[in-house]
Amino acid sequence: MKSIWKSEVELPKRPALPGNLKVQNVVIGAGMAGILTAWFLQRKGQEVIVVEADRIAGGQTGNTTAKITSQHGLFYDRMIRLVGRKQARLYAEANEHAIHLFEKIIKAENISCQFEKKPAFLYTVSEDGIEKLRKEMEAARSLGIDAVWIDGNRMSMASADEKVRQIKELPFAIKAEVCFPNQAQFHPLEFIAHLAKELVVYEHTKVLSVKKNMVYTDKGQIEADHIIFATHYPITNVPGFYFLRQHQERSYVLALADQEQLSGMYYGIDKGGLSLRSAGDFLLLGGGGHRTGKCKCKQKKNELFGYSFLREQAKLYYPDADIACEWSAQDCMPHDDIPFIGKYSVFRKNWYVATGFKKWGMTSSMIAAQIISNHICQTTEVEKNIFSPQRILFLAGIKNFLIDVWESVAGLVKGLFAPKERRCRHMGCMLDWNPEESTWECSCHGTGYYEDGRLKDNPAQMNLK
Numbered sequence: 485m486k487s488i489w490k491s492e493v494e495l496p497k498r499p500a501l502p503g504n505l506k507v508q509n510v511v512i513g514a515g516m517a518g519i520l521t522a523w524f525l526q527r528k529g530q531e532v533i534v535v536e537a538d539r540i541a542g543g544q545t546g547n548t549t550a551k552i553t554s555q556h557g558l559f560y561d562r563m564i565r566l567v568g569r570k571q572a573r574l575y576a577e578a579n580e581h582a583i584h585l586f587e588k589i590i591k592a593e594n595i596s597c598q599f600e601k602k603p604a605f606l607y608t609v610s611e612d613g614i615e616k617l618r619k620e621m622e623a624a625r626s627l628g629i630d631a632v633w634i635d636g637n638r639m640s641m642a643s644a645d646e647k648v649r650q651i652k653e654l655p656f657a658i659k660a661e662v663c664f665p666n667q668a669q670f671h672p673l674e675f676i677a678h679l680a681k682e683l684v685v686y687e688h689t690k691v692l693s694v695k696k697n698m699v700y701t702d703k704g705q706i707e708a709d710h711i712i713f714a715t716h717y718p719i720t721n722v723p724g725f726y727f728l729r730q731h732q733e734r735s736y737v738l739a740l741a742d743q744e745q746l747s748g749m750y751y752g753i754d755k756g757g758l759s760l761r762s763a764g765d766f767l768l769l770g771g772g773g774h775r776t777g778k779c780k781c782k783q784k785k786n787e788l789f790g791y792s793f794l795r796e797q798a799k800l801y802y803p804d805a806d807i808a809c810e811w812s813a814q815d816c817m818p819h820d821d822i823p824f825i826g827k828y829s830v831f832r833k834n835w836y837v838a839t840g841f842k843k844w845g846m847t848s849s850m851i852a853a854q855i856i857s858n859h860i861c862q863t864t865e866v867e868k869n870i871f872s873p874q875r876i877l878f879l880a881g882i883k884n885f886l887i888d889v890w891e892s893v894a895g896l897v898k899g900l901f902a903p904k905e906r907r908c909r910h911m912g913c914m915l916d917w918n919p920e921e922s923t924w925e926c927s928c929h930g931t932g933y934y935e936d937g938r939l940k941d942n943p944a945q946m947n948l949k
């Protein structure tokens with residue numbers, strides 16, 4: 485089913501690449517990262533085109549929940565322990581600055597995209613979660629984020645009247661919350677539609693391969709000084725080796741109709757925690773996620789996941805609500821939780837990448853757009869930042885790296901014995917059936933295919949045989 489964003493906004497169609505071209509910059513992928521990067525480059529006086537295999541925002545960006553926030557789950561406490569306070573502060577500052585930039589652009593360009601400043605709340609419903617939340621708040625505060633502690637009955641924040649209103653806001657008992665003030669939410673497609681107006685975008689133009697400064701598409705070839713891979717998952721395995729550095733996770737969203745507006749955005753830190761935000765009269769309920777291609781594990785444990793999980797939660801907490809629509813998306817999860825933004829590889833001086841947004845791709849896309857456009861325009865040194873893909877894997881990532889190696893080896897071995905039509909076109913791993921989506925998914929790197937074998941999500945680029 486279409487997301488509410490896609491149902492509400494029909495973007496004007498763009499032509500396919502008309503033939504061979506030579507340009508200064510080509511951006512591959514017209515999601516949030518690609519469109520923002522192209523927009524910044526053009527603003528800085530660069531010649532730029534965007535090539536998109538499908539439609540603008542037809543990928544994960546069309547299926548996001550579009551919170552613009554520096555609050556990325558239970559994150560900062562762990563990050564400080566693993567990479568140090570200085571690096572964690574750079575991450576926090578970059579994300580806070582990205583929120584500010586969204587606001588600045590939206591005001592300056594007068595973009596009507598339902599942009600609203602709202603607080604973001606991390607919440608826990610368990611006793612165990614209280615201590616974790618407290619540590620997260622202290623960590624965030626130590627990095628300059630003005631995080632506020634709120635106990636179970638919100639006494640520390642609300643006046644008497646407000647307290648009644650806010651207690652009613654979520655229909656389940658909360659033990660504690662941490663609030664990040666001055667965060668935001670918006671309509672991602674209204675925003676993208678506006679920025680894309682000024683850009684040259686070729687839709688239905690699929691990049692088949694990239695060699696040095698040549699981009700080969702199914703509609704012609706492009707010679708470019710700079711090539712930016714904003715394809716969500718990098719489409720070229722070598723060099724870069726991003727398939728060894730991240731996996732994908734899928735999450736699901738329900739839009740409940742005719743609900744009261746929430747005063748904030750919410751994210752539960754406990755197992756089965758929900759993500760909530762309002763969008764007009766809709767309440768968006770997110771969760772039920774899993775590693776892409778690993779539904780069988782959930783089924784074996786008799787655990788509800790995906791839409792079934794969310795429908796159950798909706799029935800419990802919003803029994804009278806109508807489900808207006810439901811959809812899902814997936815994102816790349818780097819081993820050390822830090823996106824890869826910068827040079828694609830030391831062996832390709834003019835290739836750039838933006839990936840690994842770990843389900844926080846709004847601020848990450850803005851950061852990517854700045855870092856990459858600044859570097860191309862030679863105003864900053866791209867490698868001197870925490871997001872550099874050339875960083876040495878932080879200790880944080882070693883456990884995840886080993887899990888991924890295990891998953892990949894297992895998937896590849898199973899793939900050797902699987903029938904051809906059950907083998908992923910990326911590297912040959914065996915595919916797993918996702919009954920919630922009626923799709924085939926790869927647990928190694930997260931490619932997805934529709935039931936009839938058509939490609940749904942990359943990194944693979946071809947339909948099933």
Ligand SMILES: Cc1cc2nc3c(=O)[nH]c(=O)nc-3n(C[C@H](O)[C@H](O)[C@H](O)COP(=O)(O)OP(=O)(O)OC[C@H]3O[C@@H](n4cnc5c(N)ncnc54)[C@H](O)[C@@H]3O)c2cc1C
Binds near residue numbers: 551689734
């Ligand atoms: C359920 C869910 C909820 C989320 N909610 C939030 C949120 O509230 N806040 C937040 O910050 N983040 C959120 N995220 C994350 C965020 O949505 C993503 O990180 C972000 O949209 C990724 O943008 P992108 O431009 O990198 O990728 P995409 O939007 O997927 O764009 C990549 C584009 O590249 C194109 N492409 C791929 N291969 C080729 C090729 N060979 N040739 C040409 N084009 C190609 C694709 O068609 C696609 O259009 C969420 C993620 C999920 C899964």
